[in-house]
Amino acid sequence: MDTLMYINENRVRELLDWDKVFEVTEKAMEAVARNRAIQNARSVTDLNQSNLLFVMPGRLNDNDNGALGCKIVSYFPQNTNLPPLMANIVLMDDATGALQAVIAATEITAWRTAAASAVATKYLHNENNKILAIIGAGAQAKIHAVCLSYFFKFEEVRVWNRNEERAMKLVAELNDDGKSKCRFTACGSVQSCVADADVLVTTTGADDTLLKLEWLKQDVHINAVGVSLNCREIDDEVYKASNVYIDHWEGARDELKHLLDIGIQFKGQIGDLICGSIKPPSEKSITIFESLGMAVEDCAMARMIYDLHVEKSNVTDKRVVK
Ligand SMILES: NC(=O)C1=CN([C@@H]2O[C@H](COP(=O)(O)OP(=O)(O)OC[C@H]3O[C@@H](n4cnc5c(N)ncnc54)[C@H](O)[C@@H]3O)[C@@H](O)[C@H]2O)C=CC1
Ligand SMILES: O=C(O)C1=NCCCC1
Secondary structure, eight states, rough: OOOOEEEEEHHHHHHHHHHHHHHHHHEEEEEEEOOOOEOOOEEEEEEEEEOEEEEEEEOOOTTTTOOEEEEEEETTTSSSSSEEEEEEEEETTTTTOOEEEEEEEEEHHHHHHHHHHHHHHHHOHHHHOOOEEEOOOSSSHHHHOOOOOOOOOSEEEEEEEESHHHHHHHHHHHHHHOOOEEEEEOSSSSHHHHHTOEEEEEOOOOSOBOGGGGSSSSEEEEEEEOOOTOOOOOOOOHHTTTEESSOOOHHHHHHHHHHHHHTOOOOHHHHHHTTTOOOOOSOOEEEEEEEEOOOHHHHHHHHHHHHHHHHTOOOOOOOOOO
8 A cells, every 4th residue: 555654743743853953954055055956935815703824845955965845834823723834845845846744843843943033133132141031922923932032142031922821831831841041021011021131033024013113122133023914013214214025036026015115125135144245234233024925934944854864763764655
């Protein structure tokens, strides 16, 4: 009988490690700038009631992490018993296009998105990172708290959520975990959360503006992670006063038209900073990494997980269909 290799979320979780995920994500971002990645703007289907379906095909042409795949992501923000965001990646043989495995990618999506923010923070705000502020308390908020406190020496990580109880629950969980030396605190307002923050992450995808320019430190770095059809969580005035970077031009032209329409000129891709083809701002300024998420990050992660799974499980027959 034919069998399909499915690598489930539990197995993926066992194989994830922050240093490796950071390295793979940074290389994928660099590959985009070096034209070693193929990905079009993704397909985003509006399923009504704020539910979205994303289809993200891509190919990464890289000696170590070459990968061909397609991620399918559903985002149903009202889910309560299941995660709002769920994903799977179809991984194919880069040389033939033959199916190799289907890999659960809910954790992969969370980890690589936080790692992409860590990469952007490394290139745009690598020093004096004492206070991190996170807007939202869902899956992305949690993974960003864990990831950014792992890579940077924050003393305090603040969380704001529209439902304060949820923010309090998240910070209690992070403090109890004890893996990080920093203090996790919940805030009663966005303004108090972002005051004096050196790095900020927005993770709500909210249609309404949550973040105002006058509340921000003049050289704060913002990882803008929320994505929705009408995401306006950051006020236009913040964008106008900032140097804005993107992850890839194809996605930005398709999904960030509202920013182009108000005259925002993107400075370049994070991969361009990694390659050194552009430099970070020389003067003190607010920087924004406008993160959409890239198929080639997922392909690279899927390849990493597949290779580790095969190596660690002593899988002898790597074919998916037998
Ligand atoms: N840039 C990227 O690569 C990725 C972006 N995303 C985006 O990140 C965002 C968060 O994803 P998850 O954490 O998985 O979702 P989630 O549903 O677990 O968390 C969303 C959080 O935002 C808050 N929120 C939602 N609407 C709001 C509003 N109108 N005002 C204030 N707060 C609001 C919720 O209370 C919750 O705390 C989404 O917009 C999603 O599309 C997700 C994955 C990758
Ligand atoms: O890059 C991704 O994966 C996603 N980006 C936006 C929201 C859904 C998933």
